[in-house]
Structure formats: C-alpha cells, structure tokens
Amino acid sequence: xxxxxxxxxxxxxxxxxxxxxxxxxxxxxxxxxxxxxxxxxxxxxxxxxxxxxxxxxxxxxxxxxxxxxxxxxxxxxxxxxxxxxxxxxxxxxxxxxxxxxxxxxxxxxxxxxxxxxxxxxxxxxxxxxxxxxxxxxxxxxxxxxxxxxxxxxxxxxxxxxxxxxxxxxxxxxxxxxxxxxxxxxxxxxxxxxxxxxxxxxxxxxxxxxxxxxxxxxxxxxxxxxxxxxxxxxxxxxxxxxxxxxxxxxxxxxxxxxxxxxxxxxxxxxxxxxxxxxxxxxxxxxxxxxxxxxxxxxxxxxxxxx
Numbered sequence: 001x002x003x004x005x006x007x008x009x010x011x012x013x014x015x016x017x018x019x020x021x022x023x024x025x026x027x028x029x030x031x032x033x034x035x036x037x038x039x040x041x042x043x044x045x046x047x048x049x050x051x052x053x054x055x056x057x058x059x060x061x062x063x064x065x066x067x068x069x070x071x072x073x074x075x076x077x078x079x080x081x082x083x084x085x086x087x088x089x090x091x092x093x094x095x096x097x098x099x100x101x102x103x104x105x106x107x108x109x110x111x112x113x114x115x116x117x118x119x120x121x122x123x124x125x126x127x128x129x130x131x132x133x134x135x136x137x138x139x140x141x142x143x144x145x146x147x148x149x150x151x152x153x154x155x156x157x158x159x160x161x162x163x164x165x166x167x168x169x170x171x172x173x174x175x176x177x178x179x180x181x182x183x184x185x186x187x188x189x190x191x192x193x194x195x196x197x198x199x200x201x202x203x204x205x206x207x208x209x210x211x212x213x214x215x216x217x218x219x220x221x222x223x224x225x226x227x228x229x230x231x232x233x234x235x236x237x238x239x240x241x242x243x244x245x246x247x248x249x250x251x252x253x254x255x256x257x258x259x260x261x262x263x264x265x266x267x268x269x270x271x272x273x274x275x276x277x278x279x280x281x282x283x284x285x286x287x288x289x290x291x292x293x294x295x296x297x298x299x300x301x302x303x304x305x
Contacts, residue, residue: 036090036099040083040106047079063134066127070120071224074231077117081235084110084242110243111252117236121229128225132218149173150202157194163187166194 054072059065087103153175160166167178182190240253
C-alpha cells in the first residue's frame with residue numbers, strides 16, 4: 001500500500017523539526033564555546049605582559065633581577081592555569097574540535113612550563129644565597145653593608161679633578177648633592193668638607209648597625225625564598241597534571257611519578273639469588289624442610305646466599 005500524502009507531510013515535518021533542533025544545538029554550543037578561546041587568549045596575553053615587564057631592563061647575572069623574575073612567574077602563574085582549566089572543561093562539550101586542538105597545543109606547552117618551574121627551585125635558592133652574601137654578609141662580620149658605596153664615594157672625592165666632575169660622579173653613586181655655595185669653594189676645601197661629612201655618615205652607620213645586630217631583611221629574603229621554592233614545586237605539579245607529551249596517553253605528572261618510583265625500585269628489590277654449587281654441604285643448624293615453613297613453600301634457590 002503506497003503511503004498517503006499525510007504520511008509524507010508528517011515525515012517532512014519531522015525532518016524539518018530534527019534539522020531545527022540540530023541547528024539550535026549547534027548554535028547553543030557555539031554560543032557557549034566561542035567566548036572560551038577569547039578568554040584563554042586574554043589570560044595568556046596578561047601573563048606574557050607581566051613577564052615582559054619583569055624582564056625589562058634585562059640583568060641576567062644580577063641576583064635581585066633573578067628573584068624579581070621568579071616572584072613575577074610564581075605570582076602570575078594562576079593565569080595560564082585558569083586557561084588550562086577553561087580548555088579542559090570546554091573541550092569536553094560536544095562538537096568542539098577547535099577547543100580540542102587548542103587544548104592539545106596547550107597541554108604540550110604545559111609540559112615545558114612544568115619543567116621550567118622545576119628549574120626555578122634551584123635558581124631562586126642560588127639567587128637568594130648570592131644576594132645575602134653580596135649585601136648582608138658584611139653585617140655578620142661587624143661591617144655595614146653600605147661600606148662599599150661609601151668607599152666608592154670616598155675614592156671619587158679624592159680623585160675628582162674639578163667640582164663639576166665630582167658632582168657628576170656623586171650623582172652616579174647616589175651620593176649627596178653639592179650646594180651651589182659650596183661649588184664656589186676651592187677644590188681642596190670642598191673635598192675636605194665632603195670627606196668630613198662622609199666620615200660622619202660612616203660613623204653613624206656603624207653605630208646604628210651595631211645596635212641593630214642582624215638585618216631583618218635577611219629573614220625576609222629567606223622567607224621569600226622558601227615561599228617561592230614551595231610555590232614553584234606546587235605550580236610544576238599543577239602544570240604537569242595538565243601537560244601531556246605527544247604520543248603519550250598519561251599526563252606528565254604520572255610520568256614524573258613513574259620516574260621517581262623507578263629510582264626507588266632498585267633499593268626495594270632483593271639481589272638475584274645464586275644457585276647452590278653441586279656437592280656443597282648444607283650448613284649445620286638449617287633443617288631440610290626449613291624452620292616453620294613447608295618445603296614446598298620455599299624456593300630452593302633462596303636457601304643459600
């Protein structure tokens with residue numbers, strides 16, 4: 001029996017309704033997913049801008065610059081972590097191939113970020129130690145930390161050929177500014193006045209240092225070093241949990257834990273047993289069947305060392 005016109009109309013209505021529902025679902029998914037890549041991009045741009053701000057001006061060998069860079073990285077690492085969370089949640093939506101591809105790229109970058117934060121732990125520790133030795137170690141020896149700048153000022157005063165050169169040198173060393181009335185004095189008299197003021201400043205600094213004892217900034221630096229070290233380890237674990245190397249099914253954190261377990265395994269394994277030479281007599285006091293254990297439950301190769 002051939003289908004009537006009513007049946008064909010019903011099928012057409014059902015097909016039209018299914019197509020409309022599919023379009024609504026796609027529009028809904030696009031509405032929920034299109035802002036996600038933009039949010040990820042904004043978070044990444046904010047993180048990169050903060051890092052560039054810490055890098056300028058560059059001073060790679062300066063421990064203070066290194067600590068400032070570590071502090072910026074640790075303080076702003078939540079931005080890429082939020083981006084990874086957004087990608088992980090957004091890629092779980094249906095028909096989100098774009099977010100899935102973006103997630104795959106960011107998971108590879110997360111592996112590099114995890115390794116970078118692991119390297120920050122010894123870097124910030126070494127930088128903190130160098131900064132303490134450079135600026136605060138003289139305090140432990142009874143010598144003010146500012147003695148080196150004061151010595152540089154004293155050398156500049158003694159070697160200056162004229163007042164203008166002396167003023168420029170003191171400005172570079174962040175020293176005192178020569179008053180206009182003192183600039184008109186003869187150079188030997190001006191040097192004598194400046195050297196007297198410098199000696200008075202050194203005496204006051206030594207007296208103030210002897211009353212204070214250890215500089216509290218040392219402990220602040222140590223506390224920051226501990227905080228940055230623990231924070232770097234936590235961030236490395238977080239990025240490793242999101243990271244995944246190409247071709248690997250497990251995340252990078254699982255791989256790192258596997259490496260740690262492989263280092264511990266040799267200490268937990270027993271040495272390989274040696275076979276008993278034929279004809280070797282059994283030591284006295286050791287029964288044939290073993291003490292308290294059946295002969296079948298023991299490996300014959302483990303009876304002898």
